[in-house]
Amino acid sequence: MRDTVLVLGANGRIGRALVDAFAAAGWRVRAQMRREPGYTLPAGVSPVICDALDTAALIEAARGADVLVNALNPDYTRWRELVPPLAASVLAVARASGATLMLPGNVYNFGAELPSLLTETTPQVAHTERGQIRIALEQQMRDAAADGVRSIVIRAGDFFGGGPGSWFDLVIAKDIAKGRVTLPGPADVPHAWAFLPDLAQVFVAVAARRAELAPFETLHFAGETLTGAQLHEALQQVCGRPLKRGQLPWWLLRLASPVVPIFRALAEMRYLWLRPHRLDDTRLRRLIGEPPHTPLSRALAASLASIHSDAVVTAVAA
Incomplete structure (x- = not known):
């Protein structure tokens, strides 16, 4: 019998990548979304159209599921309003279904003084509201383990790939068709990145070994660690031409x-571009x-091809 996964937030970037990865690995996939999918679902994937705050509908959708992935990604400016009730709904579904809950984590938890090497035991001392919200979310999962809710956090750096919606495409590569790269921080500061299709495959691999883990577990995915200069050079090689480099x-x-609330929210995270950091996997x-x-x-x-319709990539290394 194949295992079954319910992916919450399947219309989002990470949700899409997870649906594709689990389906490719032979899982039975149920894809929850608020509206009809904005893309073609892989063959055999069952869409579940409902709001993530409709706990009863989610509990019904999760019947028989082995794994539940919380890939919900509320508007960046509405975290305080939406993350707590969404987290409560997801935990209720995990508790009712008995499925192992999985969550994509980020580095917000470590605050403005985050060390250069981030391990699973690095103290979590966030100074921003979003970091504090993430710490509270993970603590709720840790506490729920005492009630029999098994859960796994897989922490990664900034996403790239899988379409628009990240620092990579909204800032760094936004004007690459015009021959320009924009860096959010100094060119010599290492920054943690995660290519979404790779991260999604990590979820599948960990889900397959979930029985070997403690009731609550945190794992780090190292992905890519690149300075701004290294990213700039790599983009030039991929595009096959020189690219001007500017600063945000x-x-x-x-x-x-x-x-502009989103600008205020983004400005709060500037420290991540000033502090060198990488994840220990x-x-x-x-x-x-x-x-x-x-x-x-x-x-x-692949990332550039997913966000630009014009031919910005003229040469791709094999």
Whole structure:
């Protein structure tokens, strides 16, 4: 019998990648979304059209599921309003179904003084509201383990690939068709990245070994660690031409913050571009072996192709 997974937020970037990865691995996949899918679902995937706050509908959708993935991604400016009730709904579904709950984590939990190497035991001392919300969310999962709810957090750096909606496409590669790359931070600061298709395959691999884990577990996916200069050079190689390098005008975001909430939210996260950091994936490797890793040139080419309709990529390394 094949295992069954219910992916919550399947219309989002990480949700789409997870649906594709689980389906490709032979799982029976149920894909929850608020509206009809904005893309063609893989063959055999069952759509579940309902709001993620409709707990009763989700409990029904999760009947018989072995794994439940919380890939819900509320609007960045509405986390305080939406994340707590969504988390409560998801935990109720996990408790009722007995499915193992999985969550994509991020590095917000470690605050402005985050060390250069992030392990699963690095203290979580977030100073931003979003970091505090993420810490509370994971703590609720940890507490629920005492009631028999098994859960796994897989933490990764900033996403790229899988379409628009990240720092990579909204800032760094936004004007690449015009021959320009925009860096959010100094060119010599290492930054953690995760290519979404690789991260999704990590979820599948960990889900297959879930019985070997503690009731609550956190794992880190290292992905790519790149300085701005290294990313710039890699993009030039993929595009096959020189690209001008500029800096994000943070002063403009701060100036507009009082009237543009998303700018205020983004400005709060500037520290992540000023502090060097990478994730240690030793525990993940111990569990699944060598993590999936698409060569950087191919990952960048696929990412650019997913956000630009014009031919910005003229040469792709094999």
